[in-house]
Amino acid sequence: MAQLIKDKTIAVDTWKTLELAESETPETVALPAGDIIFPLPVWQARKTEIISTCKRIGLLIQPDERVEDVAGDLEYFIVIAVNFPKFVDGRGYSTASLLRQRYAYQGELRAVGDVLHDQLFFMQRVGFDSYALKDGKNAAHAVNKGFSSFGDVYQASTSQPQPLFRRRS
Amino acid sequence: MYKYDAIDRQLINERVEQFRDQVSRWQAGELADDEFRPLRLQNGLYIQRHAPMFRIAVPYGMLNAAQLRRMAHVARKYDHGYGHFTTRHNLQLNWPKIEDVPDILAELAEVEMHAIQTSGNCLRNITTDQFAGVAADEIIDPRPLAEILRQWTTFHPEFAFLPRKFKIAISGTEQDRAVTWFHDIGLHLKVVDGQVGFTVIVGGGLGRTPIRGEVVRDFLPWQDILTYCEAILRVYNRAGRRDNAYKARIKILVQALGVDAFAKLVEEEWAHGKGGPATITQAEYDRIAAHFTAPAYESLGETALPEEKAFRRWVDRCTQPHKVAGYTAVTLSLKAHGVAPGDITSEQMEVVADLADRYSFGELRISHEQNIILADVKQADLYAVWQIAKENGLATPNIGLLTSMICCPGGDFCDLANAKSIPIATAIQARFDNLDYLFDIGEIDLNISGCMNACGHHHVGHIGVLGVDKNNDEFYQVTLGGRQGNQAKLGKVIGPSFAANEMPDVVEKIIKVYLEQRSDEERFLDTFDRIGIDPFKNRVYEGRAHGKAKAADKETA
Numbered sequence: 018m019a020q021l022i023k024d025k026t027i028a029v030d031t032w033k034t035l036e037l038a039e040s041e042t043p044e045t046v047a048l049p050a051g052d053i054i055f056p057l058p059v060w061q062a063r064k065t066e067i068i069s070t071c072k073r074i075g076l077l078i079q080p081d082e083r084v085e086d087v088a089g090d091l092e093y094f095i096v097i098a099v100n101f102p103k104f105v106d107g108r109g110y111s112t113a114s115l116l117r118q119r120y121a122y123q124g125e126l127r128a129v130g131d132v133l134h135d136q137l138f139f140m141q142r143v144g145f146d147s148y149a150l151k152d153g154k155n156a157a158h159a160v161n162k163g164f165s166s167f168g169d170v171y172q173a174s175t176s177q178p179q180p181l182f183r184r185r186s
Numbered sequence: 187m188y189k190y191d192a193i194d195r196q197l198i199n200e201r202v203e204q205f206r207d208q209v210s211r212w213q214a215g216e217l218a219d220d221e222f223r224p225l226r227l228q229n230g231l232y233i234q235r236h237a238p239m240f241r242i243a244v245p246y247g248m249l250n251a252a253q254l255r256r257m258a259h260v261a262r263k264y265d266h267g268y269g270h271f272t273t274r275h276n277l278q279l280n281w282p283k284i285e286d287v288p289d290i291l292a293e294l295a296e297v298e299m300h301a302i303q304t305s306g307n308c309l310r311n312i313t314t315d316q317f318a319g320v321a322a323d324e325i326i327d328p329r330p331l332a333e334i335l336r337q338w339t340t341f342h343p344e345f346a347f348l349p350r351k352f353k354i355a356i357s358g359t360e361q362d363r364a365v366t367w368f369h370d371i372g373l374h375l376k377v378v379d380g381q382v383g384f385t386v387i388v389g390g391g392l393g394r395t396p397i398r399g400e401v402v403r404d405f406l407p408w409q410d411i412l413t414y415c416e417a418i419l420r421v422y423n424r425a426g427r428r429d430n431a432y433k434a435r436i437k438i439l440v441q442a443l444g445v446d447a448f449a450k451l452v453e454e455e456w457a458h459g460k461g462g463p464a465t466i467t468q469a470e471y472d473r474i475a476a477h478f479t480a481p482a483y484e485s486l487g488e489t490a491l492p493e494e495k496a497f498r499r500w501v502d503r504c505t506q507p508h509k510v511a512g513y514t515a516v517t518l519s520l521k522a523h524g525v526a527p528g529d530i531t532s533e534q535m536e537v538v539a540d541l542a543d544r545y546s547f548g549e550l551r552i553s554h555e556q557n558i559i560l561a562d563v564k565q566a567d568l569y570a571v572w573q574i575a576k577e578n579g580l581a582t583p584n585i586g587l588l589t590s591m592i593c594c595p596g597g598d599f600c601d602l603a604n605a606k607s608i609p610i611a612t613a614i615q616a617r618f619d620n621l622d623y624l625f626d627i628g629e630i631d632l633n634i635s636g637c638m639n640a641c642g643h644h645h646v647g648h649i650g651v652l653g654v655d656k657n658n659d660e661f662y663q664v665t666l667g668g669r670q671g672n673q674a675k676l677g678k679v680i681g682p683s684f685a686a687n688e689m690p691d692v693v694e695k696i697i698k699v700y701l702e703q704r705s706d707e708e709r710f711l712d713t714f715d716r717i718g719i720d721p722f723k724n725r726v727y728e729g730r731a732h733g734k735a736k737a738a739d740k741e742t743a
């Protein structure tokens with residue numbers, strides 16, 4: 018199980034992510050009950066059904082999926098999980114920036130997949146506030162050091178929308 | 187020169203501690219090799235042929251004497267007592283130990299130096315023209331904007347894991363000396379109707395698929411450069427290919443979409459960021475620009491120089507016109523014959539630092555041609571500078587000439603090499619050792635790379651040499667007619683490749699054709715443009731009808 022870090026502490030994960038078996042399609046897959054994170058194609062295919070049956074809805078976005086396509090739906094999601102299939106695939110950082118800055122998404126923004134200690138500082142800066150740390154990693158050390166690598170930052174981004182040059186006295 | 191404030195200093199100190207923690211977690215097995223790799227690369231640390239290789243940043247080529255002394259010390263204490271200047275304003279050490287790198291970084295941080303983003307798939311070191319601020323043909327000093335860009339690129343959270351490396355060059359002179367047409371983003375400062383801005387070029391690059399960049403915006407007000415670059419980078423980060431490292435550079439994206447469609451995507455993206463908080467303020471520009479004011483020049487007239495032939499020769503080749511009367515910019519050649527181009531020993535670094543302190547306001551520049559520049563020398567001091575430089579092997583009067591070649595580390599150090607490059611450079615230098623002859627030949631850029639990654643810029647050499655591998659043997663392919671500058675262009679391959687020991691002959695034949703064909707004062711490149719590639723081809727492959735066929739056979743084998 019991935020260890021969840023939320024608001025800079027180790028937390029219990031109440032969410033399950035819907036995974037499709039080979040034989041299933043977004044149109045046919047059974048929609049489970051509970052706190053479910055739905056892959057984007059499932060959301061797109063079954064939106065009305067999901068809205069009418071689920072109290073709390075999560076969304077999973079892959080690196081090549083466009084947030085633009087669900088920009089109008091953001092009010093429905095309690096959590097949006099952005100997948101990093103490999104930690105060196107940096108598309109998720111732009112996804113997060115867009116969600117927070119352009120589409121003003123206010124809910125939980127979770128990094129999932131190959132999420133490592135050394136990416137946490139950057140991830141929090143683009144707007145993530147929860148992280149499903151990769152299995153086998155030292156979550157305590159990550160919480161301790163991963164968020165506080167630097168005391169200040171030069172450029173504007175989600176966590177600090179004013180660049181340093183507008184804040185320097 | 188830019189001086190750190192408390193926050194800049196804090197950031198690089200924190201970087202040292204972050205990297206120390208990463209190295210120790212890697213040593214403890216908490217970070218796998220694969221996980222550590224991008225982290226160490228973003229800190230300029232490669233694992234190469236013999237040992238780790240470590241790349242220290244010299245942002246936009248500016249250094250002070252204390253920094254160069256520290257590099258001398260670091261090279262002596264942690265390496266073999268020398269370093270290698272690259273084509274991208276960096277100094278490479280070829281033999282440090284990984285476990286020493288945190289300590290090296292700590293020593294560098296004390297003099298405001300670092301290795302941040304000198305490698306890896308991130309925003310790399312910003313480069314510019316070595317004569318920035320003093321060039322007679324300068325329109326706008328690019329250094330304040332280069333520093334503003336440096337800060338913006340440093341630890342940019344959205345763009346630390348790009349599809350591939352990303353290089354930005356900025357030029358503020360009439361003649362481009364920063365190879366802006368061959369960078370991921372090339373920025374040309376200009377003034378239109380009294381307003382300062384940039385021509386923005388995107389998608390240039392050398393490497394295995396060399397492409398000249400395209401203008402995506404003819405004029406961008408300087409205040410908008412950060413928001414506009416964000417837009418370019420966001421488009422690239424999202425749409426750039428990640429399935430194939432060879433097709434991952436932004437140049438491939440620009441070509442695939444076409445420049446107009448690409449520019450349109452950037453404009454759409456920019457519409458959201460334009461005018462936002464990252465728009466540069468005049469106050470910030472002024473704050474940064476105050477670091478780059480002119481040093482305390484004296485009012486001097488032009489000085490008459492001694493007639494001594496050797497000295498005059500050096501002045502001819504190694505000095506550059508200066509904005510201020512009575513001053514000149516001196517290039518110290520790191521292209522002494524018999525030495526690997528760009529190599530400098532710790533002792534030489536110390537001599538150069540002393541020269542800077544005594545004769546050039548304590549500052550230095552690194553050029554992408556792998557030399558060091560003293561930018562503000564009084565003409566009256568030239569003779570003294572020359573004597574000290576000469577005693578220390580730094581006054582070879584060959585800047586711009588055949589033996590001042592650009593050359594990558596090649597097979598002697600680099601794991602990716604198909605062939606050695608340094609011995610080729612040395613052999614050509616040995617062949618053209620006669621200074622009168624060299625002077626007579628005149629301006630020629632000879633650039634050598636050990637593989638198609640093109641670290642030695644062979645595509646933009648008037649004569650380019652590329653190491654290729656055939657059946658595990660080292661061969662060299664020759665290109666002609668490439669050039670940097672405003673008319674930047676890729677060279678053309680002349681034909682089948684040559685063995686290492688043929689290379690001095692090949693170059694000599696090319697030179698002979700030029701000397702026979704040139705009209706008065708014509709430079710090599712002008713002759714080449716006038717007569718075309720065939721006369722050179724014919725001479726080089728003359729009498730090799732069989733050889734040529736044989737070589738061609740081999741190539742298809």
Ligand code: HEM
Pocket residue numbers: 232234239271272273274278350351368369390391392393394435593594595599600601602639640641642643
């Ligand atoms: C020995 C360690 C080095 C390694 C492993 C290395 C690796 C590479 C690789 C893989 C590329 C191709 C990148 C791409 O097309 O995406 C490249 C390009 C390049 N490297 Fe190096 N390099 C090394 C040293 C150097 C040095 C010493 C210099 C300067 C002399 C340099 C300057 C460049 C330049 C200018 C390019 C061309 C970039 C472009 O496409 O415009 N590199 N290098």
Ligand code: SF4
Pocket residue numbers: 594595596597600601602603604635636637638639640641642
């Ligand atoms: S051109 Fe090739 S051989 Fe030379 S340094 Fe670059 S990667 Fe190495």
